[in-house]
Amino acid sequence: MKNNYHTHTTRCFHAEDSDESYVLSAIKGGIKELGFSDHSPWNYHSKFTSRMRMGLQDFDDYYKSIRHLKEKYKDKISIKIGLECEYFPKYMNWLTTFVQQKKIDYIILATHFEGSDEDGVYYGYACDYNKHLDTYIENCKKGIETGLYSYLAHPDLFMRGRNLFDDYAAIKTRELCEFCKEHNMPIEYNLEGVLVNEMYGTQGYPHPMFWKIASEVGNDVIIGYDAHKAKSLERLDLYDDAYEYLKSLDMNVIETIPYRF
């Protein structure tokens, strides 16, 4: 059985292809349950508009479109409606109400920005500085403590801009992995990261040193495509290689997500 709960749409401005083409590719790729989790909108207090997530005005169309596809393909694939959300402290009351009012199935936690994306640094590039790595880990932990999120996406995002996985990175990784384990929070092995590494010959995330520590801690892990193109969902080889790799580390690979609200 293969499921994927990390899928984007063009509403976030950096993904391609129609909603329906993701469903068709997922069916082709042998996926049994497909969760859409586009970058969530926020009800910003400022005039800021994000160029990497859907606007609040686009949410209803997102929901309607996926609900339509869920019905249309119900005999071929199970579809869930989710969102990929940050932990933005000042907007958490709003988010908590929003996801319940809108009857979203689940949300996943992804930490990209310090504070919020209105003025915070992007962790993907900032974490060469230990002070940003510290707040990255802190932010993930605060998010997990809310009990709202089904899993932590690309927990090792901080390695995208960090030069070395040094002793300090190892200490902070262990701290995060142990916290996730205590809180029954699965962590994601991110296949979009694998594609980026493959394409640019880089070693951002997933980072082998991170996953070695996660295997020692004994975290539950879920494989997520983080698809920004429909065709990514047809890359069976990516999923199979990840599965083999995680199994070789003796990790518990889970196929379904916990629902929190």
Ligand SMILES: [Zn+2]
């Ligand atoms: Zn994205």
Ligand SMILES: [Zn+2]
């Ligand atoms: Zn994503």
